[in-house]
Amino acid sequence: MRPPGSRLRPGAVFFVLLAMALSALAVGLLMVDGIGEAIIGKRQREVAEAARDYFVAFAHEEGLAPLARALDLRERTDPGGGFRYALYAADGRLLGGARLEAREPLPASGAARLDILADGRGSPWRVLVQPLSVGGALVVYEDIGERIAFRRALVASAGVALLAAVGAVLLAALWFNSLLLRRMETLAATARRIADGDLSARTEVHPKGDVFDRLGEAMNGMLDRIEELMTGMRTVTDSLAHDLRSPLTRMRADLARAMQPDLPQDARLDAIEQAHDEADRALSTLSALMDIARAEAGLSRDMMAPLDLAALAAEVGELFAPVIEDAGQTFVAPDPRPALIVKGHELILRQAVGNLLHNAAHHAGQGAVVRLAVEDVPGRIRIVVADTGPGIAPEHRGRVRERFVRLDAARSRPGGGLGLAIAAACAKLHGGALELEDAHPGLRAVIDLPAQSLGRPPPDSVMTAP
Known part of the structure; x- marks a missing residue:
């Protein structure tokens, strides 16, 4: 009978493995999202800063009017790109480039994030404003909506891959858990048979020789030794009951004869001596059995x-x-x-x-x-x-x-x-x-x-x- 509380619960193991798999999936997605965003963001900032530096140098060498014409030309030839550029005068007028936002909402200098309506749809933009020493300000627009969409696609594809990997690992873990439970149940069944008194019970050992087979071999060796000791103990007990009964019976008979009041003194002493000899034989037998038991049990x-x-x-x-x-x-x-x-x-x-x-x-x-x-x-x-x-x-x-x-x-x-x-x-x-x-x-x-x-x-x- 299996004791209460010892029943194996594969369902509990499944939920533990599922929780671990979902945790691993969540951590993996967070890492992909964070690392991907950091890499893309760094690259985009480098592009925006490089374009800013180029146009600032162009303005210093050619002036504001040539820079405005160059930005208008770029806007006509490459509308709707991920990066767009605008040149504003000191009074806030748009001199050239993208007509996305008025000058007032933009920061005086540095970077900011704004929601801008472009091409009939609102989307998030990152703006980088650089005041010019020759007057006015250069604005670099970056459409981060595309970046966000790309990041989501990257996270989704990574999620699918991670989900497939976690699913495969989960199935392998469940298979291994089932195998582990079966092998352990075999050992437990052998232990229960031994506990029920079947000393001949042995666990099954497979020829492949894995860790469970080595454990089974060690357990079988232990059981062989236990059975040998138990058999020896029963043999000693039975033999003592058989072989000591005769000398003890004779010793009792000799002592009873020695206690007879009308027995001559010589016969009395002879009976006592015979009883003494029988006691010596019994003690010698017990001493020899103790020596054997200590030697076979390894206690010596x-x-x-x-x-x-x-x-x-x-x-x-x-x-x-x-x-x-x-x-x-x-x-x-x-x-x-x-x-x-x-x-x-x-x-x-x-x-x-x-x-x-x-x-x-x-x-x-x-x-x-x-x-x-x-x-x-x-x-x-x-x-x-x-x-x-x-x-x-x-x-x-x-x-x-x-x-x-x-x-x-x-x-x-x-x-x-x-x-x-x-x-x-x-x-x-x-x-x-x-x-x-x-x-x-x-x-x-x-x-x-x-x-x-x-x-x-x-x-x-x-x-x-x-």
Whole structure:
């Protein structure tokens, strides 16, 4: 069920885009109008001032009468132009040129805007009055009605072009908005399915690999991890309910037997000791599960620090050598080698290597040879525990790395089936994997780690192992 207020509203998006488009259109038209007017006005003023200067110079050289005849000739040959000229005497009489306006309404000097009736129609004119030193005044008339009409045509054509461009952009924006909503709705639908309890839900990822596909891949990876953790938690819960019930039941039975008042003292102490052993097994199982959970969740990364992996393997091998020899087996320690400084979780690495040696001691059988080695190959670091025992059938090698999995041959021996699970979680914590291989005969258990992720030191920092 979609929560209130979360419904996508394409109509609101449309009106927002429309308002933005209209604003952009208005700004564009204002800019075209303002810039066009400024350019045309500047050009026209330059023309009017140039004509004024020319006729003023003509009057100074030839006099007023020749200038009046020249203006009359121009008026006859080019009537109705955008620029028209008139020459007035000092008393206000028109000496020559355009008969548009009497002298009185005109300014004494400078520019002004007037509405003048010409050719039977009224239109706005800009006049530029220049008094002459030889007497009288020169008037330059500019018909700005044509300029206004041209500006309107320019604005209209620009408006049509801008409207077409804005329309195209608006359609593209609506299409992109629709695409965006569809892709986001896909992600939201996946999230709703997850919220409803369907942990197998995944978002659709297209092969084109755009930003939404990358987001979908990241989301699917996150969901894979969540499902893995949830499945692991359910497995741990179910396994605890199954595997801890027996030791707790036996411990309760032993304690109940120890509480019998008529039980002999030796039998009472024996029952208490058995209950103590059962409590130790339960605590060991819980501790191992906590180690696995912390490693798989990545919570142990904050405890990683540089350590000598070669020295660590040698120390763990020395610790487990007596256990292997007590089992009637031969232990081959790793060869002495220069220090291999890596960044890792020392406690979990020790526990993982120890579990592999412990499993070999328990399952390889008498007379087997158990070897511990550290292999430094290009790009990889491999901690190898190999034995010459019966090994594990290929079809079971995947299962035995899971929690509480014990093969039929091992069910008669004590243990919780967590040794290989801890080693696998340790390898995963360090960015690697636990591999189980055939040793011909026997089993090779390999903690395979990427060397680069462990931060290998440069050659001059390598130390010699003790």
